[in-house]
Amino acid sequence: MSDDFMLDTDDLQRRMDGAIASLRTEFASLRTGRASASMLEPVMVDAYGTKTPINQVGTVNVPEPRMVTVNVWDKGLVGKVEKAIRESGLGINPQLNGTIIMLPIPELNEERRTQLTKVAGQYSEHARVSIRNIRRDGMDQIKKAKADGMSEDDQKVWESEVQDMTNKYIAMIDEQLETKQAEIMQV
Structure with a gap:
């Protein structure tokens, strides 16, 4: 019964890509001078x-x-x-x-640059929350399949796959934040 369970990882990945795209749009609206x-x-x-x-x-x-x-x-x-x-x-x-x-476009002063790095941090935190919510949806699907009779080994494999995907996207967010903050602080 549970051998035919397939988590829609493409859907999870599409949604995570959407969170990254949204973050890029928010970053683009931040003025860097x-x-x-x-x-x-x-x-x-x-x-x-x-x-x-x-x-x-x-x-x-x-x-x-x-x-x-x-x-x-x-x-x-x-x-x-x-x-x-x-x-x-x-x-x-x-x-x-x-x-x-x-x-x-006026030069940014040091105080404004610091404010913008904080705003960039808030944008990236919103993106991380979105990624974690998508992860939770995937984990909920796996738990439901476990309740329907999925083996514990299969559950661990799927959970590991969802967590690996989540870690990859969180790392992408952190990398983009670091790049944007460096761009903002560049004089």
């Missing part, structure tokens, strides 16, 4: 009566290492895009030039 188009991804503009991602109302470019520009397609939205950037909490002061909004 260098201009990046991805830092504007979380900014939502109140356009046409709905919240719209900034990249759907204009073109985001990085013409210089310390400058991001947004070329707004609809002149009527320039003020709303500017307001959305000001209220986003990115700490950037937009400058208007017709339909182009220029965002000079």
Whole structure:
């Protein structure tokens, strides 16, 4: 009866990959002192009566290492895009030039760098919690199969496989956190 138990490791791995992808997106939104188009991804503009991602109302470019520009397609939205950037909490002061909004990226001071490393740590901890929750789901499936008659040896093999997968993904998170913190602290 239990010999046909197959844990869907592909599903667990897909979900863990999703947690890593989410972490990368959160890390990309952290400002490191260098201009990046991805830092504007979380900014939502109140356009046409709905919240719209900034990249759907204009073109985001990085013409210089310390400058991001947004070329707004609809002149009527320039003020709303500017307001959305000001209220986003990115700490950037937009400058208007017709339909182009220029965002000079200031140097980060030591205090702000330290704050950003703590934020990066929080993001990575959320990712670790997600990985552990996925691990728990896998372990629950194994326990259910054990209750349905799976042998103890099979249970140990499956649990070991899920734990190995979890350890691999936690190590990936730690490695990415270390890289991001080094990038943030680089002057």
